Amino acid sequence: MSAPTSIPRGSKSERGSRNGVDRLSSLSDDLLHLVMSFLPMPEVVRTSLLSPRWRNLWCSTPFIRIDSQDFVDKRKLENFGDCLLLLRDCTTSLDEARISAQWVNDTKCSVWIRHAIMHKVRLLHISGSLSLDRTVIFPSPHLKTIRLHSVMFKHWLFRPLNYDCPVLEHLELEWCGFCDREEISSRSLKVLHISDCQPTSGLLICARNLTHLSILDTEIGGIVTRDLSCLVTALISLIPKYFHHKYAVLDHHVHLLDGLSHATTLELHAPLHERTFEGAMQTCPMFSNLTSLVLGDWCMTADLYPLHRILRCSDKLKELTLKLEMDECTTCKLLLPIRRAPPSGPGSYPCIERIKIYCPEDHPRVDELVQALAPTACNAKISIEWQS
DSSP states (O other), X not given: OOOOSSOOTTOHHHHHHHHTOXXXXXXOHHHHHHHHTTSOHHHXXXXXXXXXXXXXXXXXXXEEXXXXXXXXXXXXXXXXXXXXXXXXXXXXXOSEEEEEOSSSOHHHHHHHHHHHHHTXXXXXXXXXXXXXXXXXXXXXXXXXXXXXXXXXXXXXTHHHHHHSOTTOOEEEEESOEESSOEEEOOSSOOEEEEESOBOTTOEEEOOTTOXXXXXXXXXXXXXXXXXXXXXXXXEEEEOOOOXXXXXXXXXXXXXXXXXXXXXXXXXXXXOTTOOHHHHHGGXXXXXXXXXXXXXXXXXXXXXXXXXXXXXXXXTTOOEEEEEOOOSOOGGGGGSOOOOOOOOOOOOOOTTOOEEEEEEETTOTTHHHHHHHHTTTSTTOEEEEEEEO
């Protein structure tokens, strides 16, 4: 990775220097670093061969990227990563560090992550089949965004994120797993995205300043939310589950809805046979700030109980959207009924101004749905958009 001491003979930089037209090299370091940011990191390092102007320029880039796709074997990847961090100008702060380490062991990757945090990284993106614990994170007053993909959390990784990263605002977890019961309670966190994760040991979300929450295609049975008083938008999308453990997750869904009660915009999606949301409706909290609500198939039970129940708890609701995908669910008919109070007549929802229904063409229950909503939401304009 060391640079030559002279300009390579015949290079474009040499010819440009002879003609006095090497305009690229005359740009500021910031602009040249911007140009470098579009290149793979090995190519960034190779720019040191262009001319004396470029010799050490790569050392002060405000980013580092170690990507296993740029190498053919593990040894070259690890050597490159070690040399990149060793030779880099340690006085330059890092705006971004991306480490994709499919072939690298956990210890090596942890060293790289700690190095990035030590150099004041602001955005940290880690991906790979890794197992990380709390020793990989140490106090940082600079770390604002963390994205973790295909990472197994063990030994309470979130503890230092909660207490030692006072400016952390954005956290994304995708295809991650949990070895221990974890808690996300950072007071600075504002955006939390969880997708395709498996919190089998349990996850408590109680970040009191969180404004945006999305939980997508995740085994959500182990997730509980609490004290989300600043929440503005929430999107929850459940994946299908085996029916034999549906009752085991009911209590968790009750707590999940409790934590979402402050949202102004809420989306709740689930397949039609998902009964846990329906069970949670029996103790549904008041959604005192809710003005926009999007619901999926799960609310279309035979008596529309979940739909009317959540509408009754949303006295400021102005816009209701129903996104229906399934014509019917024969599996639902085989399930034991959920024990609940007998459904009473629908309430009145005078605040609702718009009702939008998206559904497959000739959906068999759309007319029934409109007939149920039209008298109770008498001020609402109802529109139907057929999906082919």
